[in-house]
Amino acid sequence: MAYTAKIGPSILSSDLSQLGRECERMMECGADYLHLDVMDGHFVPNITFGHPMVECLRKAVGPNPFFDMHMMVSRPEQWVKPMAAAGANQYTFHLEASTNPGNLIKEIRESGMKVGLAIKPGTTVEELAPWAGQIDMALVMTVEPGFGGQTFMEDMMPKVSWLRSQFPSLDIEVDGGVGPDTIHRCAEAGANMIVSGSAVVSSVDPRSVIALLKDVVLEAIQKRSLDR
Numbered sequence: 001m002a003y004t005a006k007i008g009p010s011i012l013s014s015d016l017s018q019l020g021r022e023c024e025r026m027m028e029c030g031a032d033y034l035h036l037d038v039m040d041g042h043f044v045p046n047i048t049f050g051h052p053m054v055e056c057l058r059k060a061v062g063p064n065p066f067f068d069m070h071m072m073v074s075r076p077e078q079w080v081k082p083m084a085a086a087g088a089n090q091y092t093f094h095l096e097a098s099t100n101p102g103n104l105i106k107e108i109r110e111s112g113m114k115v116g117l118a119i120k121p122g123t124t125v126e127e128l129a130p131w132a133g134q135i136d137m138a139l140v141m142t143v144e145p146g147f148g149g150q151t152f153m154e155d156m157m158p159k160v161s162w163l164r165s166q167f168p169s170l171d172i173e174v175d176g177g178v179g180p181d182t183i184h185r186c187a188e189a190g191a192n193m194i195v196s197g198s199a200v201v202s203s204v205d206p207r208s209v210i211a212l213l214k215d216v217v218l219e220a221i222q223k224r225s226l227d228r
């Protein structure tokens with residue numbers, strides 16, 4: 001099995017005036033990567049930040065933390081080069097926002113970033129499937145994108161199970177309402193990259209929450225490999 005368990009806190013729910021420090025805090029608490037939510041107020045009804053902020057963050061936290069950019073934007077092709085220059089490591093765009101996913105995947109790769117492809121709850125996994133062989137990661141949204149702190153949509157889990165059965169070595173990420181109460185369902189379905197916002201960032205003990213999430217996913221991966 002090529003994939004492993006990785007926990008990526010979403011810093012959307014953190015104190016945005018202290019973003020650099022919050023990112024460092026998450027890494028010190030055992031995060032494997034950082035999930036950065038870019039929202040343009042058009043693709044989703046909320047605005048966060050863009051590449052100038054990512055560039056500042058990169059300078060603040062140094063070269064190591066892996067920046068997984070979740071691009072909730074209407075024109076994802078517009079921000080590939082600026083995000084690569086700002087220090088992003090992975091560029092995850094929404095299938096719903098792209099007119100030419102094949103071309104965009106190529107552009108992201110050429111700019112030196114890994115490629116993620118996200119689907120909203122209303123998009124079927126079969127629509128993502130034609131691109132799965134060309135991407136590094138599939139993101140199955142487990143809330144409607146736009147806001148942190150929403151309720152986990154368990155009915156998205158068949159999408160994750162299907163992807164895992166069809167693409168055994170693909171990184172599969174879940175995002176939205178994931179925490180200690182919902183991680184078991186994600187892990188059983190086959191997700192290995194876990195975005196968790198409020199459950200980690202607002203916890204009094206983020207280190208323990210990250211460790212718990214990771215243990216559950218590692219256990220599920222181990223079980224799957226024994227069952228094969």
Ligand SMILES: O=C(CO)[C@H](O)[C@H](O)COP(=O)(O)O
Nearest residue numbers: 010145146148149177197198
């Ligand atoms: O993409 C997102 C919202 O669109 C966030 O990453 C997500 O909601 C994480 O926050 P929480 O774990 O609190 O739901």
